[in-house]
Amino acid sequence: MKIMPCPLNGPRNISEFACSGEVAEMPEPNRTGDEDWADFIWMSNNTAGVVREWWCHVPTNYWFIAERDTVTDEILKTYPAGKVFTARRDFQGRDEGP
Amino acid sequence: MTAPGDFPRRSFVARKLDEAGAGFGSLGDAAVALDFGDSAAEAETARRLGLADLSPLPRTGFKGAGAVEWLAGQGVEVPAESNRAARQSGGELAARLAPGEVLVLGAPEAEADGLPAALEAAWAAEPLPPGTPRGFPLPRRDSHAWFLVSGSEAAAMFAKLCGVDLRPDKFPNLSIAQTSVARVSAIVVRDDRGGTLAYHLLTDSASAEYLWDCLLDAMVEFEGRPVGLAAVRALGDG
Amino acid sequence: MRAGSNRLPAPAGLLVDRERPVSFAWEGARYWGLAGDTLASALAANGEWILSRSFKYHRPRGVLTMAGQDANTLVQLKGEPNVPADRLPISEDLEAWGQNYSGSLKRDRNAVLARLSRFMPVGFYYRAFYRPRGIWQAFWEPIVRRSTGLGKVDRATPHGHFDKAYGFCDLAVIGGGPAGLSTALAAAGAGAEVLLVEENPVLGGSLAYARFDAEGTLAAARREALVAEVEADPKIEVMTGAVCNGWFADNWLPVIRGNRLTKVRAKEVVLATGSIEQPAIFRNNDLPGVMQGSAAQRLIRLYGVRPGRRAVVLAGDDDGYGVALDLAEAGVEVAAVVDPRPEPAPSALTEAVAGQGIEVLAGHCVAEALAGPGNRHVRGAFVSRLDGQGGAVPGGSSIACDLLCMSTGYMPTYQLALQAGAKLGCDDAGAHFSITGLPDHLRLAGSVAGATDLEAALAEGRRAGLRAAKALGLKAGSEPEVPADKGQAGANHPWPIFPHARGKDFVDFDEDLQVKDIVNAVADGYCEIELVKRFSTVGMGPSQGRHSALATARLVARATGRSVAETGVTAARPPFTGEKLGVLAGRGFEPERLTAMHHxxxxxxxxxxxxxxxxxxxxxxxxxxxxxxxxxxxxxxxxxxxxxxxxTLGGLEVRGPDAAEFLNRVYTFAYAKQPLGRSRYVLMTNDAGTVIDDGVACRFRDGHFYVTATTGGVDRVYRTMLWWNAQWRLDVDIANVTAxxxxxxxxxxxxxxxxxxxxxxxxxxxxxxxxxxxxxxxxxxxxxxxxxxxxxxxxxxxxxxxxxxxxxxxxxxxxxxxxxxxxxxxxxxxxxxRLEKGHIIIGQDSDAMTTPDEVDMAWAIAKKKPFFVGGRSIELRRRHPSKRKLVGFTLEGADAPLPQESNLVLRNGEMVGFVTSVTRSPTLETVIGLAYTAADEAEEGAPLRIKLTSGRMVEGRVVPPHFYDPDNQRQEM
CATH class of the missing domain: 3.30.1360.120 (Probable tRNA modification gtpase trme; domain 1)
Incomplete structure (x- = not known):
């Protein structure tokens, strides 16, 4: 069983974690055409190489980001989600200007 | 004779305690298992491997923006690091579960509600809406059952249920592991009592009976048994 | 004599206690052995050599390795099949039988199958029995199942007690032979906490049974010193009788001892797993009495059992000469040492053999083991001269013997290393092996790494231990020089394969495969080793190729004109040895949650x-x-x-200045203006616009909502909420207060x-x-x-x-x-x-594609919010309208049949939907239900044709789903 280094709880058996796929920033929904939106929702890059993934430590429900090489299955580093998502996100309405 | 049914608030394992022959006493607004017939022998058991139910004891938690700062303002010593606990002047523990989350455990020795209740009252007393962020209270007395596993064999017993290395030389006193015990999410806080290795185990209250049985089953090979609060307090006396 | 007629005097018999005779039952008769005996050694001491019958041809089989690693010794216990007799300790209550025979172990009626072997060519499973159609199941299968196989499962066997534990250490050393012992000592000396796992009941590995010098004293002296030092070291935890049955990512090791599986997490691992002696191949190499040299040595040194009276040793390397010396010392007459090497280089061991006057036949091979009556034991060896290409020259001579030892070389116990991703290399000419490409924090020591010389193995162990200690961040002394490996050049004979025209030259004893089976598999076009395995079943038996992989690779390599390294071995997968399902099941943890009112x-x-x-x-x-x-x-x-x-209903506290804004984003409805003291329906969609949960949001204060979620969904809802807010960073706190x-x-x-x-x-x-x-x-x-x-x-x-x-x-x-x-x-x-009211249950009346529109929830979607999860996708999906719709339906009449959930809704024979909920309403006294049907046939009064489980069609009518009290007067009383 692999070990996942959790930024909050330290190294733990990976059975304590759930993976939620690649980190992808959501495009502005009301400024994105149908095709691009469908691509964002339903298509996955399935990158061979280093990807940033969402992981959750289940006993604490703690979300963080792991950089993992999907070819070697090596976990390169992990860090709190706040390192990537640094500021409050608000969404633009349909009628508002950009 | 005190019985769990005398109080509207009941331990999540009250029936298990009753079946095991517990003698109950009142503690605040609930009945607590004081002993199982022989508190002196239980004190010895607790030094080898004992399981005590502390669920009726007071505890609380605070979480969210400003929680740690507010607690510090209330005179609580909050550890600087997550997954560490700090003892308070009244024997309580402040366990920092995350940068913005603290669990406060009452002292097993205390008779009254103590610090947890005082904190909850102080939080509720402040006017709403709050001027500065001060986190939010968590119903830790109801969300989590509270057991104490004590004795020299405690780490070996935990190794049958938990994938984290809790051996005393690897898991220092007042360390915290938030992990899975017998496949249930749990908070393990090491808190040696009077020189005896001991761990607080806080876990989903709805899974309390299940986990109680798992623990007793895992304890059989070490001749571990349930012990009452009296034995736990005797440990604290050294 | 209670200890058995073949018992040798002390000091032979490291494991047995001569003061404690033990009786046991074998094949219905009682025998005596000594405490510490295995079933195989105790039977050998009593002159009983047949332990089982082979899988396919029912040939008598006996001791091959004495290491618990072959299928020959699998026996039947009461309630447990396939137990290796050479690992099974005897006890007073032991009752054991041989396996896979009809009649008696010594006279098996099915032994006649061997004569039919030419009608059972390799791969015959795939070719025979299938014509005419159906004949396999009807006729052949029962016959084949009766006459092949291993032990019998007793379904009345009571449940055993198995359990599991986690284990932790700095360094796990797998294998307690000389290299493992010195690894453990070096690492512990540097301060590492070491777990030493040894398969056998005692430490020492080959030091406990093999011979390293002409005098025969070196091994015992070395063993005693090393073991004493290990046992005195408080940093070393020794697990004997324990097998590490696999290697998993990040040094996660399943170690099985008895009925307990310990899942060991080691920071560092050193594999000192040694090597496995390989059988030579010649006709009748499977007869009882034909065994590996190391098996004979184990019988002598570990159990004090004389393996025979008159022996021939096939010695492809110097270790075979050590075997000959051991036999002679144990009072076995060594008739000859047969050495396929044309001119074996002289060494201390060869000279000692010569000095004892033992005949050495260099440049010869054993072409055939001569069988006694019923193939029950070897009675002689037919020895032929070898030609320049290593083939037997026709003709030769017979040498009478009741013991034929095979000592022609080893293969590293590579399984764990290869599971970890390493590669096995082989130098064909020198016939030595190398393992490369190990992951970090995993090392090798000793003969698994190619060391054959004792001093080299010991030094390599020390070096591996110190390197592991350094990797752990400990201060370790300077590494020792590893002496040149004196033995390596001639350790393994490159081609100990002497095929025979009349066959029975077994490559794989488990599956009764002969040389021609492998050669013919290649001839049939299966050139890759993995295909040869699957076609011929080589390596698929209980010993998993431990004794057949090398010979197979050599045969395939020669047949395809490649090297052994190019041919390779089949993938090594856990488990290394057989393991019981009980061990895997172990103590099962099945959490269950009780409400406070449960009792x-x-x-x-x-x-x-x-x-x-x-x-x-x-x-x-x-x-x-x-x-x-x-x-x-x-x-x-x-x-x-x-x-x-x-x-059990989910409960979430959502608190903070942005609480309403947060709910606006994660639910479809609008919450900003929700009054205090009121609750409001919540519907959650995922980002694809599919409904995934619902409940109510209760607003107690401006910045405080208590939100309910479904019993089954709340944990996922809670986690999803935290995930979204990890990205949005709203000023809100979410707490799961369900329990x-x-x-x-x-x-x-x-x-x-x-x-x-x-x-x-x-x-x-x-x-x-x-x-x-x-x-x-x-x-x-x-x-x-x-x-x-x-x-x-x-x-x-x-x-x-x-x-x-x-x-x-x-x-x-x-x-x-x-x-x-x-x-x-x-x-x-x-x-x-709730069905009478037409309320849907998400997960029962919805599936992974259900949109709010399909279940009439458009009213729960706020139109003015700039954003909510799923909103953009709902908008997009509305431009491609769904072809289905969830509707209410009724079946009229008191005697209408009751459909079942998932019964199909058909139109012109095509599926247009299915029933999601259905009941016979006690209130309305009619059958009511919810079903998906075609969107263009969803209006009130439309027919709804349901195919019942029986296949019968029944026609209902689409009605509004609010079957009971459609105006909601009763709930608003």
Whole structure:
């Protein structure tokens, strides 16, 4: 069983974690055409190489980001989600200007 | 004779305690298992491997923006690091579960509600809406059952249920592991009592009976048994 | 003689206690052995050599390795098949039998199968028996199953006790031979905490049985010193009788000892797994009495058993000469040493053999082991000269013997290393192996790494131990020089394969495969080793190729004109040796969650059902009255009052200045303007616009909502909420208080009358506390939240209290309801009640594609919000309208059949939907249900054709799904 280094709880058996796929920033929904939106929702890059993934430590429900090489299955580093998502996100309405 | 049914608030394992022959006493607004017939022998058991139910004891938690700062303002010593606990002047523990989350455990020795209740009252007393962020209270007395596993064999017993290395030389006193015990999410806080290795185990209250049985089953090979609060307090006396 | 006629005097017999005779039963007769004997050694001491019959041809088989690694010694116990006799300790209550025979072990009626072997060519499973169609199942399979196989499973076997534990160490050393011992000592000396895992009952590995010098004293002296040092070292934990059965990522090792599986996490691992002696191949190489040299040595040194009276040793390397010396010392007459090497280089061992006057036949091979009556034991060796290409020259001579030892070389015990991703290399000319490409934190030491010389293995062990210590961040001394490996050049004979024209030259003893089977597999076009394995079944038996992989690789390599390294071995996968399913199952942890009222339900006669991990009351009453109980509970709600435990309902506290904004984003409806003291429906869609959960949001303060979620969905909902806010960073805190909250729903026209006397701090009148209102109050002295909700469609109150008060609340409510005749109701009645109201259950009436529009939830989608999860996708999906729609339906008539959930809805024979919920409504006295049907046939009155489970078609009618009280007058009373 692999070990996942959790930024909050330290190294733990990976059975304590759930993976939620690649980190992808959501495009502005009301400024994105149908095709691009469908691509964002339903298509996955399935990158061979280093990807940033969402992981959750289940006993604490703690979300963080792991950089993992999907070819070697090596976990390169992990860090709190706040390192990537640094500021409050608000969404633009349909009628508002950009 | 005190019985769990005398109080509207009941331990999540009250029936298990009753079946095991517990003698109950009142503690605040609930009945607590004081002993199982022989508190002196239980004190010895607790030094080898004992399981005590502390669920009726007071505890609380605070979480969210400003929680740690507010607690510090209330005179609580909050550890600087997550997954560490700090003892308070009244024997309580402040366990920092995350940068913005603290669990406060009452002292097993205390008779009254103590610090947890005082904190909850102080939080509720402040006017709403709050001027500065001060986190939010968590119903830790109801969300989590509270057991104490004590004795020299405690780490070996935990190794049958938990994938984290809790051996005393690897898991220092007042360390915290938030992990899975017998496949249930749990908070393990090491808190040696009077020189005896001991761990607080806080876990989903709805899974309390299940986990109680798992623990007793895992304890059989070490001749571990349930012990009452009296034995736990005797440990604290050294 | 109690110890057996073949028992040698002390000091032979490291493991046996001559003071403690033990009797046991074998094949129905009683025998004596010594404490410490295995079944195989005790039987050998009594001159019993046949342990089982082979898988296919029913040939007698006996001791091959004495290492518990082959299929020859698998025996049957009461209640347990396939136990290796050379690992099984004897005891007074042991009753064992041989396996796979018909009649008696010594006279097996099915031995005639061997004569039919030419009709069973390689791969015959795939070619025979299949014509005419159906004949396999009808005719051949029962016959084949009866005559092949291993032990028998006794279905009456009682359950055993198995358990699991986690283990932790700095360094795990796998293998307690010379290299493993010195590894452990070096690492522990540097301060590492070491776990030493050894398969055998004692430490020492080859030091315990093999011979390293002409005098025969070196091994024991070395062993004694090393073991004493290891046992005295407090940093080393020794597990003997334990097998590490695999290597998993990040040094996760399953170590099995007895009935316990320890899942060891090691920071560093050193594999000192040694090497496995390989059988030579010649005709009848499987006869009892033909064994590996190391097996004979183990019998002598470990058990004090003389392996025969007159021996021939096939020695392809110097170790074979050591075997000859050991045999001679044990009083076995060594008739000859047969050495395939044309001119073996002289060494201390060869010279000692010569000095004893033992005949050495260099440049010869054993072409055939001569069989005694019934193939029950070897009676001689037919020895031929070898030609320049290593082939046997026709003709030769017979040498009488009852023991034929094979010592022609080893193969590293590579399995764990290869599981870890390493590669096995082979130098064909020198016939030595190398393992490369190990992951970090995994090292090798000793003969698995190619060391054959004792001093080299010891030094390599020390070096590996020090390197591991350094990797652990410990201060370790300078590494020792590893001496040049003196033995390596001639350790393994490159081609100990002497095929015979008449066959029975076994490559794989487990599967009775001969040289021609492998050669023919290649001839049939299976050139790759993995294909040869699957076609011929080589390596698929219990010993998993430990004794056949090398020979197979050599044969395939020669047949395809490649090197052994190019041919390779088949993938190594866990487990290394057979393991019991009980060990894997171990102590099973199956968490279950109980509500605070759980025991009250049991006391009140509830039949319980699971909902995720929770136990919930299905209905109250005996199973034979199930339908009646549910009906009575439904009618109690409709006509009077009843209560249900709803503690399992999910509960989330959403608090902070952005609480309303957060709910606006994660739910489809609008919450910014929701009044205090009111609850509002919540519907959650995922980012693809599919409905995934629902509940109500209760607003207590501007910045405080209490949100319910479905029992099965709340943990996922909670986690998803945290995930979204990790990205949005709104000023809001979310807490899952599901387990902290107990809840009871009191429903029915008399609900107010029951509850009102218990409530302090809230006016329950319809005007003061309307439908969808909520209050904080005290119920029977317990702090509570009261919610007026209408899932079952009657006047109703949900009372939510802290979980530890749940049982007391239940008791007080039940007591208060007594004058009104109030009863509890269960989940089954609740499902009927909600269906009568047409409320959907997400997950039952929805699937992974359901949009809000399909289930008539468009009203729950706010139109003015700039954003909510799923909103953009719902908008997109509306441009491609769904072809289906969830509708209500009825089947008219009191005798209408009751369809089942998932029954198909058809139109012109094509599926257009399926039934999601259906019941015979006690209130409406007709069959009602929800079903997906074609969107263009979803209007009221349209026909709905359901194919029943029986295949019969039944036609219903589409109706509005609000079957009962469509104007909601009753719940708003």
């Amino acid at each position: 009250r339900h049991l006391e009140q006669g509830a039949q319980m059902m699971t909902a995720g991990l929770w136990w919930r009351p299905a209905y109250y009453g005996t199973k034979d009255r199930r339908e009646d109980c549910i009906r009575e509970e439904v009618l109690a709600v409709r006509r009077n009052v009843a209560m249900i435990d709803v503690s 902290a909250t107990a809840g009871v729903n009191i429903a029915g026209p008399n609900a107010r009358a029951v509850l009102a006397p218990l409530v302090e701090g809230a006016d329950l009148s319809a005007e003061a506390f309307p439908y969808m209102g909520l209050r904080e109050a005290s119920v029977a002295g317990i702090p509570a939240r009261l919610l007026r909700v209408g899932f079952v469609g009657e006047l109703g109150y949900e009372v939510h209290v802290p979980a530890s008060f749940g049982e007391a609340l239940w008791d007080r409510l039940l007591e208060a309801g007594k004058p009104h005749g109030m009863t509890p109701f269960g989940v089954e009645a609740q499902r009927v009640l």
